[in-house]
Amino acid sequence: AQSVAQPEDQVNVAEGNPLTVKCTYSVSGNPYLFWYVQYPNRGLQFLLKYITGDNLVKGSYGFEAEFNKSQTSFHLKKPSALVSDSALYFCAVRDKNTGGGNKLTFGTGTQLKVEL
Amino acid sequence: DARVTQTPRHKVTEMGQEVTMRCQPILGHNTVFWYRQTMMQGLELLAYFRNRAPLDDSGMPKDRFSAEMPDATLATLKIQPSEPRDSAVYFCASGLHLTGNEQFFGPGTRLTVL
Numbered sequence: 001a002q003s004v005a006q007p008e009d010q011v012n013v014a015e016g017n018p019l020t021v022k023c024t025y026s027v028s029g030n031p032y033l034f035w036y037v038q039y040p041n042r043g044l045q046f047l048l049k050y051i052t053g054d055n056l057v058k059g060s061y062g063f064e065a066e067f068n069k070s071q072t073s074f075h076l077k078k079p080s081a082l083v084s085d086s087a088l089y090f091c092a093v094r095d096k097n098t099g100g101g102n103k104l105t106f107g108t109g110t111q112l113k114v115e116l
Numbered sequence: 117d118a119r120v121t122q123t124p125r126h127k128v129t130e131m132g133q134e135v136t137m138r139c140q141p142i143l144g145h146n147t148v149f150w151y152r153q154t155m156m157q158g159l160e161l162l163a164y165f166r167n168r169a170p171l172d173d174s175g176m177p178k179d180r181f182s183a184e185m186p187d188a189t190l191a192t193l194k195i196q197p198s199e200p201r202d203s204a205v206y207f208c209a210s211g212l213h214l215t216g217n218e219q220f221f222g223p224g225t226r227l228t229v230l
Contacts, residue, residue: 043207043221108158
């Protein structure tokens with residue numbers, strides 16, 4: 001079974017400060033990990049993914065995430081937050097060793113609020 | 117710019133009525149997913165298809181929900197009869213069946229059942 005946890009319902013950060021949105025996962029094998037962002041009244045939009053290789057993954061809009069196998073984490077980061085980054089962020093996982101499609105398990109989401 | 121499209125974007129109906137939601141996946145994608153999003157339950161996977169065949173619909177209430185792919189360019193999700201608890205945003209997503217590939221989401225159908 002695969003699962004993902006986002007321990008924070010909401011993260012508040014001041015514009016210009018670095019931001020971190022936390023994600024931990026559980027899979028029986030090795031993971032594929034994803035981050036998505038959802039703006040109000042919109043569908044989820046893909047930000048970045050970890051498949052293999054370098055543990056630091058860079059994605060859209062200046063976001064990056066670091067895969068940490070020992071801590072089973074994949075935290076989303078950005079060096080300098082913008083007000084326009086305010087949105088709902090979802091972490092998702094898929095176990096590499098499961099067959100049958102690319103079914104993802106999503107976390108419950110973290111609301112990011114960036115204030116002036 | 118290829119996108120997943122969904123119709124209608126908004127639907128208000130009365131309890132007991134049939135509701136049909138449609139999705140056009142990105143051309144060439146061979147997996148299609150239906151999700152439901154509510155404040156209480158978050159994002160739930162209802163069903164998914166690969167090459168038009170249903171692979172998993174365990175998340176879907178079987179007595180009232182049905183999902184089909186009549187052809188590669190159309191996926192449908194039907195609710196009959198609808199109930200107020202079905203009020204939610206329903207998302208369709210598509211992707212390529214290759215390990216590690218991301219899913220691309222449509223804009224959603226906001227369903228309100230009175």
